[in-house]
Amino acid sequence: MHKPSKAELAAAHGTVLDDLVAPELNVLFCGINPGLWSAATGFHFARPGNRFWPALHLSGFTPRLFDASEQKLLLGLGLGITNVVARATARADELTPTEFVEGGKRLVSVVLKYRPKFLAVVGVGAYRTAFAAPKAVVGPQEATIGETRVWVLPNPSGLNAHWQLPALAEEFGRLRAAASPSRPPRRS
Template sequence: MQRPTKAELAAAHGTVIDDLIAPDLRVLFCGINPGLWSAATGFHFARPGNRFWPALHLSGFTPRLFAASEQKLLLGLGLGITNVVARATARADELTPLEFVAGGRRLREFVTQWRPEFLAVVGMGAYRTAFGSPKAVVGPQPETIGETRLWVLPNPSGLNAHYQLPQLAEEFGKLREAAGVPKAGD
């Protein structure tokens, strides 16, 4: 995957990328919103330094470290990706609370349609605002959407200094175990 140019990154502002979705997913991961790098390349969690792909691998969801450009391989593992807010921005703080609330409504409809076993939102603040759960913490949530269980994971952005990669992988691993996904390679 080639590094996007400054012009390509600027042009990506406000665009959307396709959800990675299929019927009968075990886990639908849900980012906050696409960053400009992701929007410019068309791949989720594509910015170098984002720890989503390493955490996914180290937690046992994937048999090896996937590049963002290999995201379609997740579907064969029963995994998908969407976002709370669809529009790309340079930073998540460019989004408004109303966008998060609207994103929560959209997610409820989306999850009702696709019915994954788990919806895992990667970002506690995004989850709290989108789902009106100001006291939510990392881990399983009491709320469900139909039969879909909700889970909050730490934000894998390199800017999230509260969680280093080993702790991220541990939290992803708790979800993998709860979802009954065998550890890749076992």
Template sequence: MPGPTAADLVAARTRTIPDVLGPDLTVLFCGINPGLYSAATGHHFARPGNRFWPALHLSGFTPRLLRPAEQELLPGLGLGVTNLVARATARADELTADELLAGAARLTGLATRYRPRFVAVVGITAYRTAFARPKAVLGPQPEPIADSRVWVLPNPSGLNAHFQLDGLAAEFARLRAAVTPPR
């Protein structure tokens, strides 16, 4: 299936993507905001170079590599997806600090309502800004969101050159190990 056209990407700036939520979530993954490609398709982390879906699979969260169009399967696996900011942009750095702060309040509301065991924010810089934690590092955070434990993961966007897929999958696997401790 061909990807979005240039006109589709322009029109995507006015679109949002529905959250993928359900009861009894183990992890609610929270992206920064939809990229134009994702907004055009209506699927989270949909751009072909995005490594979210491969990292999710390689870390053991999913039994097989899911396509973005299969995102509705996630709640059946105890997983959900949302974004800090609903507005679609070409790059996350187009967002304002005020938008990220408002996103933190929205995410807190979702965590209060859905009560996932973990909230995993994918994007350290966005997390630092949204939650006023300038010194936060990747991994578990000392402060919960509502009653949910918080874990910060690297941004899986192909624009994040600091992490290749293997390193990204290793960070996701650290969270997976915390979610499912050995017996």
């Protein structure tokens, strides 16, 4: 994957990154919104320092550490990626509460169409705003979307210093255990 130039990053502002989704996935991961690096490269969670891919591997969702450029391999593992808000920004705080609410409505439509077993929203603040759930915490939620169970994970951005990689991987592992009860989470 190439490193985007400053011009490519600037041009990515406001663009939309396509969902990586298929019918009846085991888990559909949902980011807050694409960062400029992701939008410029066309790959979810692509910015160096983002801990999504390491957490996915350490929790046993993937057999090895994938690079963001290998994201399509997730579909074969029953995993997909979308975002609450589709437009790319430099920081999530550039998004408005209205965008989160509208994004939540779009996300409900995506989930009802593709029927994943779990929707995993990575970012408790985004989930709280998008789904009017101000008291939501990390972990499984009582709310469902159709038959899809909802789980909130910590935001894996390198800016989220409250969650270090081992704790992120442990939380991702809790979801993996729930999503694949016949196979315990694999540790590396």
